[in-house]
Amino acid sequence: MTIKLYCFGESGNSYKAALALQLSGLDWEPVYVDFFNGETRTPEYRNAVNELGEAPVLVDGDFKLSQSGAIQAYISDKSGKFGGTTQAGKYEVLRWVLWDNHKLSSQAGMTRFLMNFLPEQHCNPDVIAFSQGRLKAAYQVLNDHLEGRDWIVGDGVTNADLSCCGYLYYPEPFGFDRAQWPHIDAWLMRLSEQPGWKHPYDLMPGNPSDRA
Amino acid sequence: MTIKLYCFGESGNSYKAALALQLSGLDWEPVYVDFFNGETRTPEYRNAVNELGEAPVLVDGDFKLSQSGAIQAYISDKSGKFGGTTQAGKYEVLRWVLWDNHKLSSQAGMTRFLMNFLPEQHCNPDVIAFSQGRLKAAYQVLNDHLEGRDWIVGDGVTNADLSCCGYLYYPEPFGFDRAQWPHIDAWLMRLSEQPGWKHPYDLMPGNPSDRA
Structure with missing residues (x-):
């Protein structure tokens, strides 16, 4: 099952989770959140994705989680990486x-x-x-x-x-x-220089030039 | 071995760690940090307790840890309490x-x-x-x-x-x-109303009236 990450390029908090997924080798894909047009404030987003209107949100099958640091902990538990070795x-x-x-x-x-x-x-x-x-x-x-x-x-x-x-x-x-x-x-x-690293605007959909 | 918590009453971040210790039932004692007279900025504090000049700091034998949320995680691992049941x-x-x-x-x-x-x-x-x-x-x-x-x-x-x-x-x-x-x-x-709960100024040494 491919992990989904609700995120957008301008969000550094999203980047923390996206980069952890990217470098972990887990199978994942970004789902674009149109933050600047108010998507996180819509009832649809709040009901279906996150009641606080946060991004990023990780969805892995039935499991949903927000807060980049909590998502990183989940990725570490799942991949065995980045959580510390002792x-x-x-x-x-x-x-x-x-x-x-x-x-x-x-x-x-x-x-x-x-x-x-x-x-x-x-x-x-x-x-x-x-x-x-x-x-x-x-x-x-x-x-x-x-x-x-x-x-x-x-x-x-x-x-x-x-x-x-x-x-x-x-x-x-x-x-x-x-x-x-x-x-x-x-x-x-x-x-x-880590293999697989990408800049936030290359790793996630959405960047300021979309609104220029 | 009694756990020591470097803390001071005015610090809500210290309170988070002190309250977790207090309600956990672990054996602990507060060590007063004279923040308002600059103790956390002294070389002694930075060398012996915490290089970033932070409070609170937990000391358990040879083990030292700062950041209230990390201290809470340590207390949960040690006491089996407050970390979530699933x-x-x-x-x-x-x-x-x-x-x-x-x-x-x-x-x-x-x-x-x-x-x-x-x-x-x-x-x-x-x-x-x-x-x-x-x-x-x-x-x-x-x-x-x-x-x-x-x-x-x-x-x-x-x-x-x-x-x-x-x-x-x-x-x-x-x-x-x-x-x-x-x-x-x-x-x-x-x-x-939890057994053992105390107000920050009763749980930790130091409060504004000391400087009045």
Whole structure:
């Protein structure tokens, strides 16, 4: 049975789940969610896919799951990959996935959305500056952690990497300048060289040029 | 061996871990972190406890772990409690813990900090209003989900409850008016009636009156 992932290209949270599926070798296919035309707010989506109107949502036969970090855990249980190779490693992976959800992707996704996908009059420059300040602290933490390491936890790719990279390959500006953070830059390059890796706009349907 | 939790009363993220320990029946004790006098920024704390300067941190013999959601997972593995009673339940618990980290506690903690623990001139009212708007959407999601249910996942207390409640018992104003959200209110009451439950300022050392 082919796993379906409800997702769209602009969503870094979708990308985290799509990239985990893609690199896991599991059989999967994306199902396009027309977020920018309000599909996640329709009763059809809320009834059939996700009652909170979230994306991504994984559907594997009768089983449905949202939240990228939970989907990644499901993919790890099913494929045996990316969940950490020791018990201590397993907690470290979860720790970084939570850190990402708390400090990095949540802020990056919101800031990128405000700066690129909302009409200008809805974007308060103080809110953007405040978020960018918090994000800078998060980039610093990640950059320092990656000094002298290939991957965030242990010796190979884990969900920690697949979570933290969620918004960092996108071209739209939100204050992340990859060249400023050499260890993040090298790690993103390393991850992009993994067999099967694709850029979010190549891995999932939908991108800003569709609306241009 | 008594588990140690580095924590402080004002920290809702610490409370999530402390409450899980408290209700699990495991042997534990709090170790006070003097956050407001900068202890987490000292080299001693960063070297001995946590390199990112985080709290809470759990120490169980030689094992150390940060991020409240990861600590909760460790407590569940060790005690057999709060992690979900079925495989599907396990993913649902993780899903709500991630949702909380992404949408609820991260915003609530930051907004409460800005409004109560920072000098007024550092608080931008637009930032606070923006955060409160996002939080309102999160309260709505949680309130709707709890309609007709005793607990967030399944038939008993899980880490989903122990995560989402993290900031909701505190007296300091941050825009959460419990009376406005009847299902959240009833659930917080229900949780507070569990044997062993304590309010954050009773469960952990440190509270704002120490600095008054």
